[in-house]
Amino acid sequence: MQIKWHPPHIGSFKANIDGAIFAESRSVGFGVIVRDSVGQVISTASKHSDGDFPTNVVEALGVHFAVQFVRELGLHSVMIEGDNLEASTRERAID
Known part of the structure; x- marks a missing residue:
């Protein structure tokens, strides 16, 4: 199944x-990219942490990281989108 990126309103x-799992080093990482309604990149961030977590936990940590990041940027009306259906419902809105 191919999923195409769609811009927000x-x-x-x-x-x-x-999120990513680095089994050999028992660590995880996650990244976020924020775009506006025309697809222009507003900002990006990534984080690396020690720990041995299942995929859905890593994705959930990524969602948490993204929420903190967009709040630090002072953005409102932000849709969070990930590819792990256990960690998100594909899209979540933050106001």
Whole structure:
């Protein structure tokens, strides 16, 4: 199944998140990219942490990281989007 990225509504933002597991070093990472309604990149961030977590937990940590990040940026009307259906419902809105 192919999923195509869709921009958020005018005046809104979308934060796409993804997580990664580094089994050999028993660590995880996650990243976020924030775009506006025309698809322009507003900001990006990533984080690396020690720990041995299942995929759905890593994705949930990524969602948490994204929420903190967009709040630090002072953004409102942000849609959080990830690819793990256990950690998100594909899109979540933050006001």
